[in-house]
Amino acid sequence: MAIHAEARRPALPEEARLFAFEFFKLRKWMTTWILALILVGLIVLLYSILWSISGQDRTFGEQHQFTSQDLRRALFLQSAVAFSLSIVGSFGIILAVVLAAGAMGSEYSWGTIRLVATSARGRIQMITAKLLIVFGLVALGALAAVVVGCTYSGIITYLNGGSNLNFVTWGFLKDQVEAYFRTLFVILPYMSLAFALAAIGRSTMAGIGGTLGLILMEPLVGALMREAGGWWHDIPKAFPNSNLQIILAQNKLPDVLPRLGPDSEELARRGAVSWEVAALILTVYVVIFLAAALFAFRRRDITSG
């Protein structure tokens, strides 16, 4: 074996290198693409099912107040962004949880955490770069979902002679952009929790299991607490899911389309907090989860998974 000396090349700034490194790994990871495919496939599947239903002669809603024509019009371009984002804000959260927990937990199961930790400048920078790149990919996934939703919806709109684009005003575009960022925002608490649990538990399963457990248990426990009345009644107002629903209810989705969660009327009836307070509560959750992840990762020994 002979060894050759080699010239070094100018280095990018440390932060840029960490981002590039994380992006390179996640871009080449099959799981990232599978999760994106699931999200896009779900959009296509739901549009296809609803398009098929809208071709039938029937009525919908609790009081049969919607017709097939109402449903078909709701599938037109005007609602495409809101509908795609409603899927991102429900099923997409689960996919984001899997990605976040996988990105962190797999480093332990593969043992690569040692490779990275001995090559990166600091643990905090390393974990921050990972989190931001994961969130960036989630944002790209949400964008891809919107693009696919709009494309499919555009086809439906065109085939049904609804190609009028007069609804596209500055106000409309502003609403869509706000809806996009609202949806990304509600993904953050669960994504951060999954990331934190994977870092603390040093495994993907800890992140996915813990977070999905919470997502599944929240509505059930919340309903029981509300039913119990007294001082129990208001506790669910502090749950992430309750506040997430308040934020998502701001997205203007036609009533005829399926919605996973209560609408504005239902929230008002429950005496829900304002969306500003809900945003604040969710922000506090994000800060707590990320602080726990950073604290644990910074202080603990790095050994094989």
Add this chain to the structure above:
Amino acid sequence: MSETNGQRGRVILRTEGLRKQYGRIVAVQDLNIEVYDGEVFSFLGPNGSGKSTTVGMMLGLIKPTRGRVLAFGQDMTARPWPALRRIGALAEAATFYPYLSGYDNLKALTILLGDIHRKRIDEVLELVGLRERAKDPYRTYSLGMKQRLGIAAALMREPELIILDEPTNGLDPAGTAEVRDLIPELARQGRSVFLCSHLLYEVQQVSDRVAIVKNGRLISQGGVDELLRRGRFLRLRAEDNTAVSGVLGAIAWVRGVEAVDGYLRVDAPVEKAAELNRILSSKELYLSELGPWETDLESVFLGLTQGSSE
């Protein structure tokens, strides 16, 4: 800043009272070792003796309970990064992203390290004999190939100090020989090597100095020749070994006598051979053979690690 130490040169790695405790279990206790510039330093010990924990602390992965590691004058607990830039490591088993090819794993490393040219990847892959399998996924590699990639990764940044924890794990005899040849080659280039290995024959061939640990405690440290000298015995044979043993037992500077395969192994200074022969002759006990009992690092290692309880 690194410091110099007489003829040996600069101390580039030093542990000072290094201790790691997990609850009541002491993995490493009060370890003091020094590695000098350009030397091959081997760190030996039975399984569970704290070698990998020590390597983890040297790389800033594990925080010491007490004491510290100084690499290139930098405290590896407080601020490992500046020194890590000058260290290449293969800690425990090689670990890489299983879905990436060998080439892409090293490419990811160049992105992270930043100032390394891409063609360095081809160089190190050539060096460890992985060029032809470079584009295959890491998960399809044999254990030996994974170790080779680990060595390649350690060499990527052209380190001044290379820490190799069991680098020949999983390698076939040819691969082991290549690594054995590579280590002195690295030293010839002025790099220092900190080597943990179970292959004591290999260690004896390539090392300048050796430290032996047991139960997390340093039990011996020194040059390989010095250790081998320390483990040297006299080897003799006589017609009546029992009578000879009796006479030897009465000599003050004979520390022990043991019968091994028809010979007597005498724990005594080798330079006293002539005097020993004279004493036995005066008792009309004549030897048919007398000489040094050739020893190797393995015997020294086993003698030290099996002989002392601490």
